[in-house]
Amino acid sequence: xxxxxxxxxxxxxxxxxxxxxxxxxxxxxxxxxxxxxxxxxxxxxxxxxxxxxxxxxxxxxxxxxxxxxxxxxxxxxxxxxxxxxxxxxxxxxxxxxxxxxxxxxxxxxxxxxxxxxxxxxxxxxxxxxxxxxxxxxxxxxxxxxxxxxxxxxxxxxxxxxxxxxxxxxxxxxxxxxxxxxxxxxxxxxxxxxxxx
Numbered sequence: 001x002x003x004x005x006x007x008x009x010x011x012x013x014x015x016x017x018x019x020x021x022x023x024x025x026x027x028x029x030x031x032x033x034x035x036x037x038x039x040x041x042x043x044x045x046x047x048x049x050x051x052x053x054x055x056x057x058x059x060x061x062x063x064x065x066x067x068x069x070x071x072x073x074x075x076x077x078x079x080x081x082x083x084x085x086x087x088x089x090x091x092x093x094x095x096x097x098x099x100x101x102x103x104x105x106x107x108x109x110x111x112x113x114x115x116x117x118x119x120x121x122x123x124x125x126x127x128x129x130x131x132x133x134x135x136x137x138x139x140x141x142x143x144x145x146x147x148x149x150x151x152x153x154x155x156x157x158x159x160x161x162x163x164x165x166x167x168x169x170x171x172x173x174x175x176x177x178x179x180x181x182x183x184x185x186x187x188x189x190x191x192x193x194x195x196x
Contacts, residue, residue, distance in 0.1 A: 010034075010111060010112045012035045013035070014038075015045065015067060017068045018063060019052055022047055023049075026052075032049045033099055034046070035076075035112070036069075044072075045073055048073075056070070078109075079091055079102050080104075080105075081104055098116070099112050
């Protein structure tokens with residue numbers, strides 16, 4: 001399951017449903033597949049828009065008389081709902097499928113994982129990383145630590161003597177450390193430690 005991925009609650013259909021109705025459901029929901037279930041909601045197959053075209057339309061089958069059972073794929077590979085991304089991709093690749101149902105402990109479909117959604121999710125993560133890298137230009141994410149360092153320096157300047165007295169923190173040493181950190185943030189850009 002992918003956090004932040006669009007809702008992929010699986011649409012289900014019975015095997016005795018006419019193909020026209022299956023096509024209407026796919027069109028209305030803007031999806032490319034329906035999970036075929038029995039009366040107990042256990043998976044008995046999957047039917048895709050491609051199945052409708054290649055197994056029904058291509059043979060001029062009557063969409064009002066032909067049932068989903070005649071063109072669905074049986075023996076559907078499933079994964080547990082908590083399957084990680086690697087398992088999902090490997091399963092799809094190993095069976096040459098673009099989608100795989102994720103099921104609960106009783107075999108009831110909970111979600112459809114699709115290769116398209118995995119690709120979109122992955123692209124979004126890379127985009128987020130690129131945005132993070134571009135925030136500060138050359139400084140990247142070092143701007144926030146620099147701000148925190150300024151705040152620390154202000155606190156030390158404002159109450160350093162009291163801090164030194166109560167915590168036994170040597171202020172000269174702390175101020176020197178802040179100075180070195182500042183030099184590292186502005187000069188070394190994090191490529192090396194700002195202290196010897």
